[in-house]
Amino acid sequence: MDELDILKKDWNTTKADHKKLTVNDIYPMLRKKSSSIVKTLFYISIAELVFWILINTLPYFYSAEYKAKLEAIYTNETVLTIITMFTYVVIIFFSYLLYKSYKSISVTDSAKRLMENILKTRKVIKYYVFYNLVMAGASLIVGFYYALHNDPKVTHQLATFGDTKMMLVLVFLILFTCIFILVIWLFYKLIYGLLLKRLNRNYTELKKLEL
Numbered sequence: 001m002d003e004l005d006i007l008k009k010d011w012n013t014t015k016a017d018h019k020k021l022t023v024n025d026i027y028p029m030l031r032k033k034s035s036s037i038v039k040t041l042f043y044i045s046i047a048e049l050v051f052w053i054l055i056n057t058l059p060y061f062y063s064a065e066y067k068a069k070l071e072a073i074y075t076n077e078t079v080l081t082i083i084t085m086f087t088y089v090v091i092i093f094f095s096y097l098l099y100k101s102y103k104s105i106s107v108t109d110s111a112k113r114l115m116e117n118i119l120k121t122r123k124v125i126k127y128y129v130f131y132n133l134v135m136a137g138a139s140l141i142v143g144f145y146y147a148l149h150n151d152p153k154v155t156h157q158l159a160t161f162g163d164t165k166m167m168l169v170l171v172f173l174i175l176f177t178c179i180f181i182l183v184i185w186l187f188y189k190l191i192y193g194l195l196l197k198r199l200n201r202n203y204t205e206l207k208k209l210e211l
Contacts, residue, residue: 027209031114034202035105037195038121042098044191049091083142087135094128111206118203125196129188136184140177 101121108114
């Protein structure tokens with residue numbers, strides 16, 4: 001039980017004429033905890049940006065085989081570059097919004113403003129997760145398309161398939177895409193969901209203080 005939980009317990013057992021002082025004690029702690037949560041979310045977004053940069057650049061520069069295969073599949077490098085740069089821009093913009101939320105929560109002196117900032121942060125996280133799920137599916141579809149049409153080994157193998165085998169391949173690709181998106185969703189549910197749950201708890205406590 002942290003200091004805030006102890007204060008809330010004391011608040012529930014305190015006489016009505018002393019509750020105002022306790023509310024004034026609880027609010028700064030809620031603000032501090034909310035600020036800390038959003039700050040953690042910001043650091044996670046930065047770590048994610050670094051992670052994707054490393055994943056996309058290291059194999060390309062340090063593996064000649066990977067580079068050659070990638071160039072063979074994506075004959076139009078512009079498409080790959082646009083997708084990659086767009087992904088980075090979105091993550092940077094998302095990180096900026098979280099940093100802005102962190103700064104706003106750190107200096108706000110109003111419970112109502114704090115509640116508004118928490119709601120904005122929740123929306124930013126939800127939109128970002130939704131974007132990543134859409135992009136994960138779109139990236140797989142684009143990757144499959146280029147692989148099926150431009151990879152010599154794959155196209156040669158598919159040329160020997162009949163209608164039944166081609167149908168099985170399509171079903172497999174659809175199932176693989178759905179499972180991949182589900183795994184991404186579970187990842188974000190674990191990473192961001194736990195922090196959002198704590199942020200929602202702070203929002204609920206603020207609503208009680210406003211009554």
